[in-house]
Amino acid sequence: MKFTDGYWLMRPGVVARYAAEVADIRADEHRMTLYAPVKHVRGRGDTLNSPLLTVECWSPAEGVIGVRTTHHAGTPDPGPHFALPGAEPGAGKVRRDGAVTELSAGELTLRVDASQPWNLEFTAEGRTLTTVGERGTGFVTDAAGSHHMLGQLSLGVGELVYGLGERFTPFVRNGQTVDIWQADGGTSSEQAYKNIPFHLTNQGYGVFVNHPGKVSYEIGSESVGQVQFSVEDQTLEYFVVHGPTPKQILERYTALTGRPALPPAWALGLWLTTSFTTDYDEATVNRFVGGMAERGIPLSVFHLDCFWMREYQWSDFAWDPETFPDPAGMLARLKEQGLRISAWINPYVAQKSALFAEGMREGYLVRRADGGVWQWDLWQPGMALVDFTNPAARDWYTGKLRALLAQGVDCFKTDFGERIPTDVVWHDGSDPQRMHNYYTQLYNEAVFELLREERGEGEALLFARSATAGGQQYPVHWGGDCESHFNAMAESLRGGLSLGLSGFGFWSHDIGGFEGTPSPAVFKRWVQFGLLSSHSRLHGSKSYRVPWDYGDEAVDVTREFTLLKHRLAPYLQRAAQQAHTTGIPVMRAMVLEFPDDPAAATLDRQYLLGGDLLVAPILSDDGTVEYYVPEGTWTNLLTGEQVTGPRWTKEQHGFHTLPLLVRPDSVIPLAADDQHPVSAWADGVELRVHAFADGAERTVVIPRSDGPGESARFHLRRSGDRLHVTTDSLRPWHLRTGGPDGTLHTCPAGTPQADFPYPV
Known part of the structure; x- marks a missing residue:
């Protein structure tokens, strides 16, 4: 002001x-x-x-x-207040x-x-x-x-x-x-x-x-x-x-x-949704899931958006019997195919919902100063708001979700939480002006803690839209309702990088854009960007986001980058562990990694994925991209081509490549299994060595795929024309020098150390 x-x-x-x-x-x-x-x-x-x-x-x-x-x-100060779990008197x-x-x-x-x-x-x-x-x-x-x-x-x-x-x-x-x-x-x-x-x-x-x-x-x-x-x-x-x-x-x-919780590793894979207002039922779900499998695109999570419930009755957490007559059976059949299930929810209760009368009777809904329930007709007719300052209302709400978890739902998309009125009275007497922003913290915390209780530590996961300070503790967050064009793709990236500089470790966005229908070019470029983000979800509003709707090449691009992300899973999980323990985001603005490089200070169309991969999404129809390369020799992970910085470079890429550059003196671990985001990552791992200078040393940790900790550690050191590797791994492993076509060396199980010629 x-x-x-x-x-x-x-x-x-x-x-x-x-x-x-x-x-x-x-x-x-x-x-x-x-x-x-x-x-x-x-x-x-x-x-x-x-x-x-x-x-x-x-x-x-x-x-x-x-x-x-x-x-x-x-x-008077009735609250609420931000929690400061790290404060020490x-x-x-x-x-x-x-x-x-x-x-x-x-x-x-x-x-x-x-x-x-x-x-x-x-x-x-x-x-x-x-x-x-x-x-x-x-x-x-x-x-x-x-x-x-x-x-x-x-x-x-x-x-x-x-x-x-x-x-x-x-x-x-x-x-x-x-x-x-x-x-x-x-x-x-x-x-x-x-x-x-x-x-x-x-x-x-x-x-x-x-x-x-x-x-x-x-x-x-x-x-x-x-x-x-x-x-x-x-x-x-x-x-x-x-x-x-x-x-x-x-x-x-x-x-x-508060530090971000560590999301489960299965969430690193590709998510697919029904989209929002499209027509869908169980047959549509099966067609989408089957279509992905037929085209060789591994799918990790299927998300059911709003209309899994009946219209006018959100949120009553009851499946629409016309479109999903056997929800428990459907979820079981999907899970037999190796899928996790996400369901859309929000904290609002429409008047037609049976929960409205129940919540009003028990005092679980936010009230006006005159004692009546606060309502309006935006979003849902006669919509009311769950009062999470009331412990009984919190238990009531999460109790409804508990029944969904028992049916087979694994996680929730906690949508909304922003349109919170200020002319109301809260159960605990909180200041309505303060509660407008803070409500999302109570909402997401309630759902996340339920998941942690029901699914266990390390398995809790949200797909949340709203947040305030401290909200980073309840990942993952996504970027909200964007249009379906290149400008919207760029603005989404700006938002994600800004959020990362605000303490949030994990971030996603709607691949292809939410509003409207993307052109095939936008869809394919957004697929590249989305699968090189911490979490990846195909989602739209009035149109589907299945790749075959955008052409055969879109199917190929989606498959290639999904398989690439699976191979990058040990690298990404290690970055996720660092976000969990340090607060450093998985997707990092260039200024975060290169604070002493003036050219990096304003860059918002490229980023570091983890500490060693530079990503420059392509935001043009003709495949042209201009980006900045910091000091040193960087190697494109996809092509093996090298570029030496500091310099600006301009390139043109087809839909199967983009600038995905590996930092000098770095080693990228690639999983042997490209079909699943979670596998025995240390078994057959490939260590991809890039532009390793004489005297350079690097320790590579292969994390556990089932939670915190590590399953193997490799130490690499170059001396002259030799590259020396020591490891505690008892599994077979591989080392490749240079790009994807570089020399591949294979070491059998139980090889604690090895020497390789370098450079080749």
């Missing part, structure tokens, strides 16, 4: 009060509290008839410092030297000089990261009488801002106004399904605004040298998170707010 009219004036009706200086400091060993008048105090008279801000500073974890500014402390250390007080947390220090005008200086490793200056701490009242707390952190020359959730606007946030407010706005506007009040910059730090309600950002868009964030409240709390690298920032942020 903008409060000023240019640099000198305020907007009509706006009155701002900013911390001017430090009047007093109270500190103990671990925290300090600053008392800041909003004008300079020259004498006792200046202490009268004027606000005094309370600014508390502490550290919840190493490398993180919190700042909480309060105007009037007597305002007493993490910081306070040091005082005359007028200077410092709070340190690891390398990060907050410095305050009480003899000077108001200024909070955040430093690390001998340099200033950011400052909170003369307009950086305060409150504003507007013409309507609303009270806003605000913070401003300085931006340095060349400093770029990223994150704030899954946003489809330009990747670098500088110059943008961003409201953290959940909305079902598709992928072509400034609205977002996943709004996260966390940003990071290329100057070694991130900032998490710890407020679940609406947070309004002005990112160099009101004061061009500042990131401003404001909330309509009496208190504003934020955390500065030191890196210095972007990866370290994400590690610390996700340690504080």
